Amino acid sequence: MNTIRYDFRSDTVTRPSASMRKAMAEAEVGDDVFGDDPTVNRLEQRMASLLGKDAAIFVPSGTQSNLLALMSHCGRGDEFIAGQNAHLYCHEAGGAAVLGSIQPQPIAHQADGTMDLGEIESAIKPDDNHYARTTVIALENTFGGKVLPVEYMADVAAIATKHKLGLHLDGARAFNACVSLGVDIKSFTVPFDSVSICLSKGLGAPIGSVLIGRQDLIDKARRHRKMLGGGMRQSGILAAAGLYALDNNVDRLADDHRRAKTLAEGLAAFRELKVTSPDTNIVFVDMDRDLGDRFTDFLASKGVGITGTYGKQRWVTHLDLDDDAVAGALAEVAAFFRN
Numbered sequence: 605m606n607t608i609r610y611d612f613r614s615d616t617v618t619r620p621s622a623s624m625r626k627a628m629a630e631a632e633v634g635d636d637v638f639g640d641d642p643t644v645n646r647l648e649q650r651m652a653s654l655l656g657k658d659a660a661i662f663v664p665s666g667t668q669s670n671l672l673a674l675m676s677h678c679g680r681g682d683e684f685i686a687g688q689n690a691h692l693y694c695h696e697a698g699g700a701a702v703l704g705s706i707q708p709q710p711i712a713h714q715a716d717g718t719m720d721l722g723e724i725e726s727a728i729k730p731d732d733n734h735y736a737r738t739t740v741i742a743l744e745n746t747f748g749g750k751v752l753p754v755e756y757m758a759d760v761a762a763i764a765t766k767h768k769l770g771l772h773l774d775g776a777r778a779f780n781a782c783v784s785l786g787v788d789i790k791s792f793t794v795p796f797d798s799v800s801i802c803l804s805k806g807l808g809a810p811i812g813s814v815l816i817g818r819q820d821l822i823d824k825a826r827r828h829r830k831m832l833g834g835g836m837r838q839s840g841i842l843a844a845a846g847l848y849a850l851d852n853n854v855d856r857l858a859d860d861h862r863r864a865k866t867l868a869e870g871l872a873a874f875r876e877l878k879v880t881s882p883d884t885n886i887v888f889v890d891m892d893r894d895l896g897d898r899f900t901d902f903l904a905s906k907g908v909g910i911t912g913t914y915g916k917q918r919w920v921t922h923l924d925l926d927d928d929a930v931a932g933a934l935a936e937v938a939a940f941f942r943n
């Protein structure tokens with residue numbers, strides 16, 4: 605195993621900086637299950653007010669946050685509508701079905717990452733004993749690093765309102781979307797009853813996500829969090845990292861986006877590579893499958909960490925990768941194609 609010099613595998617690999625660690629070490633804490641941790645309370649209040657929602661709850665992971673949202677929107681035997689490749693349907697080990705007795709109704713994505721509005725509407729079940737009750741629609745933005753239009757989210761919200769459904773946003777990287785669009789997080793998340801945001805990705809905190817939303821949903825989520833074993837005690841140490849991230853690491857996401865563009869342009873110089881131009885911090889590259897295996901192995905041997913199989917690669921920029929890291933990785937790419 606070679607050591608990774610430039611780690612583009614994910615923005616989850618970021619490590620807390622010295623000043624973030626200092627904020628964590630100095631955090632005022634209490635027992636959060638009793639509601640006593642002042643730092644957790646401050647983070648939850650801060651997120652609720654940033655998004656203009658009633659309340660928020662700090663949780664260990666984005667997966668738990670999405671699961672709590674679905675379990676709070678839905679009862680046993682209810683159904684949620686989500687994209688075929690949505691993280692909360694595809695990449696969360698079927699938690700909603702296993703732990704919530706909630707069934708997914710997946711909808712195919714169009715080339716631009718959105719779901720067809722007509723397909724969403726026709727997937728909503730009539731009120732009839734034969735069917736599961738459709739209860740909530742879940743969107744994801746950014747989706748695969750792509751920023752889906754605010755108008756699309758409003759269109760889906762109109763469908764949800766018309767059919768009296770809840771609307772959830774998996775906004776693991778919602779701040780990336782907002783920085784890319786130049787809009788504030790409050791206007792971006794206006795139509796949603798609940799929003800999940802990760803602190804442990806591009807924002808650079810070691811652990812944690814926040815679920816923000818309507819009071820009744822967050823109250824239920826608090827009960828479900830306890831049930832799932834997510835009640836934490838002096839978790840102000842972790843919430844302090846989240847508060848630090850909100851103060852220091854949001855605007856700088858623009859640097860990650862700029863570096864992703866530089867990386868994409870550098871990769872696109874090689875005609876064997878088909879590069880998708882990034883909206884935010886994720887670059888996808890397609891190539892011939894055999895070439896992909898050799899290229900990915902070569903990069904690994906040179907200490908360039910990426911994720912890739914079957915001729916597809918994903919490169920993610922983040923706050924632990926600077927301009928030199930992008931240049932260094934591109935130098936290895938050039939070395940591969942020179943040979």
Ligand SMILES: *Cc1c(COP(=O)(O)O)cnc(C)c1O
Pocket residue numbers: 664665666667668670691692744746774776777802804813
């Ligand atoms: C990472 C991610 C999650 C899950 O977050 P974890 O903290 O890894 O559980 C959920 N949704 C999306 C879109 C993500 O990218």
